[in-house]
Amino acid sequence: MRWDDVRLEGDGFVLRRWRDADLEALLRHADDPLVVRGLSDRFPHPYTRADGAAFLAGEVVDLSGPVLAIDIDGEACGSIDARQGAGERAHSAELGYWLARVHWNRRIMRRVVTAYVPWVMDALDLRRLQANVLDLNPASARVLVCNGFVEEGRLRGAVRKADGLHDLRLFGLVREGPPSSG
DSSP states (O other), rough: OTOOOOOOOTTTEEEEEEEGGGGHHHHHHHOOOOHHHHTTSSOHHHHHHHHHHHHHHHSSTTTSSSSSEEEEEEEEEEEEEEOOOOOTTTEEEEEEEEGGGGGGSSSSHHHHHHHHHHHHHHHHHHHOOEEETTOOHHHHHHHHHHHHHEEEEEEEEEEEEEEEEEEEEEEEEEOSSSSOOO
């Protein structure tokens, strides 16, 4: 599937493809230690111009997939994507997202996930979507639960951050119904 023309409009945001012109906004919003603290190490801090250019060039994540910018008032302020499994796990994907701190506590990410999840599950013919959340990010866990995800477990001490070991909480959403023919 081609993702170039994807545009999902929601209440207060648009989900669209990342573009080179997003570099300055990406640098402004991604270089925030509070944004980074709940994300994997492939999201560095400080977030440099080279990091932003590498991301937009598809060198950090595969931008040929359903990786969308969260556009608020004409500016890329975050990202959401689903990394599909392969082989016996091709029916599932891992959901990941982040949002600029200036937009926190406004239920924007809850609405973004509400718009993105059914679309990406249809687009990739997924039966399962899962997300990992660090124990220090209860707001992200609430976003998932409000979108029908169920907490399936906890990996104790699974992630090392600068302040020590953290638990990783696993959330899953399974689409019911008959299996696809693929």
